[in-house]
Amino acid sequence: VTVNPTHQVVPSTLAQTICNDGTVNVILGSPSIFTSGAITFNYSVVATGGVTGFTTPVTGLAKDAVLSDVLHNPTDAPQTVTYSIVPISSTGCAAGPVKEVVITVDPTPQVVPSTLAQPICNNGTTSVILGSPSTFSSGIITFNYTVIATGGVTGFTTPVTGLGKDHVISYVLHNPTDSPQTVTYTIVPISP
Numbered sequence: 472v473t474v475n476p477t478h479q480v481v482p483s484t485l486a487q488t489i490c491n492d493g494t495v496n497v498i499l500g501s502p503s504i505f506t507s508g509a510i511t512f513n514y515s516v517v518a519t520g521g522v523t524g525f526t527t528p529v530t531g532l533a534k535d536a537v538l539s540d541v542l543h544n545p546t547d548a549p550q551t552v553t554y555s556i557v558p559i560s561s562t563g564c565a566a567g568p569v570k571e572v573v574i575t576v577d578p579t580p581q582v583v584p585s586t587l588a589q590p591i592c593n594n595g596t597t598s599v600i601l602g603s604p605s606t607f608s609s610g611i612i613t614f615n616y617t618v619i620a621t622g623g624v625t626g627f628t629t630p631v632t633g634l635g636k637d638h639v640i641s642y643v644l645h646n647p648t649d650s651p652q653t654v655t656y657t658i659v660p661i662s663p
Contacts, residue, residue: 473506475505475506475560475562475564476503476504476505477503477564477567477568478501478503478505478510478558478559478560478564478566478567479501479502479503479558479567479568480499480500480501480510480512480556480557480558480567480570481499481500481501481502481570482497482498482499482500482556482570482572483496483497483498483499483500484497484572485570485571485572485573486572486573486574486575487572487573487574487575488549488574488575488576488577488608488609489542489574489575489576489577490576490577490579490662491542491543491544491576491577491578491579492541492542492543492579493541493542493576494539494540494541494542495538495539495540495541495542495552495574496537496538496539497537497538497554497572497574498535498536498537498538499512499532499534499535499536499537499538499556500534500535501534501558503558503567505560505561505562506562507561507562508560508561508562509533509534509561510534510558510559510560510561511530511531511532511533511534511558511559511561512531512532512533512534512536512556512557512558512559513528513529513530513531513532513556513557513559513566514527514528514529514532514538514554514555514556514557515527515528515529515554515555516528516552516553516554516555517552517553517555518550518551518552518553519550519551519552520544520545520546520548520550521545521546521550522542522543522544522545522550522551522552522576523542523543523545524540524541524542524543525540525542525552525554526540538554538572540552542574542576543576544576544577544578544579546578547578547581547604547605547606548578548605548606549575549576549577549578549606549607549608550575550576550578551573551574551575551576552573552574552576553571553572553573553574554571554572554573554574555569555570555571556569556570556571556572557569575608577607577608577662578605578606578607579605579662580603580605580607580612580660580661580662581603581604581605581660582601582602582603582614582658582659582660583602583603583604584599584600584601584602584658585598585599585600585601585602586599591644593644593645593646594643594644594645595643595644596641596642596643596644597640597641597642597644597654598639598640598641599639599640599656600637600638600639600640601614601634601636601637601638601639601640601658602636602637603636603660605660605662607662607663609663610663611635611636611663612636612660612661612662612663613632613633613634613635613636613660613661613663614634614635614636614638614658614659614660614661615630615631615632615633615634615658615659615661616629616630616631616634616640616656616657616658616659617629617630617631617656617657618630618654618655618656618657619654619655619657620652620653620654620655621652621653621654622646622647622648622650622652623647623648623652624644624645624646624647624652624653624654625644625645625647626642626643626644626645627642627644627654628642640656
């Protein structure tokens with residue numbers, strides 16, 4: 472009597488964190504060998520926060536297939552996509568034990584300045600707070616910015632990197648001309 476083994480799925484990882492619109496990279500391995508045929512895998516997916524980019528259910532994947540979905544997180548917080556993977560025997564035996572792979576999808580970092588336009592007097596002080604709704608699976612958001620000024624306005628520093636959430640852009644700006652000039656801060660939110 473030949474007794475086939477319980478078929479197993481051994482994902483290359485059970486947990487993975489990716490950035491928004493990043494690609495999952497999980498290989499579906501297995502040590503299981505049968506008297507005839509090859510193991511296959513089925514899976515279903517459950518996602519939080521409206522994450523998209525996957526297909527569910529999926530059946531008939533071969534050994535060493537790669538989960539490679541590009542996942543989109545439309546929120547400002549980490550969301551999860553859980554793949555429940557079932558190994559299927561080629562010999563008609565019952566399905567093997569389910570393994571879950573949890574993918575955490577961090578959001579695209581956002582910057583929300585306290586104002587997008589601010590008139591000040593010559594030798595006045597700017598006051599722009601760098602806010603953000605973005606949270607991540609680890610670490611905190613930071614901001615970089617560069618500055619372009621017209622008319623020879625002085626009093627600012629450029630470039631600036633590594634500013635924390637709620638940092639205040641505060642400079643005394645000097646306009647040496649007889650007409651209004653602009654100082655434009657281009658702020659980039661940086662994911663941890």
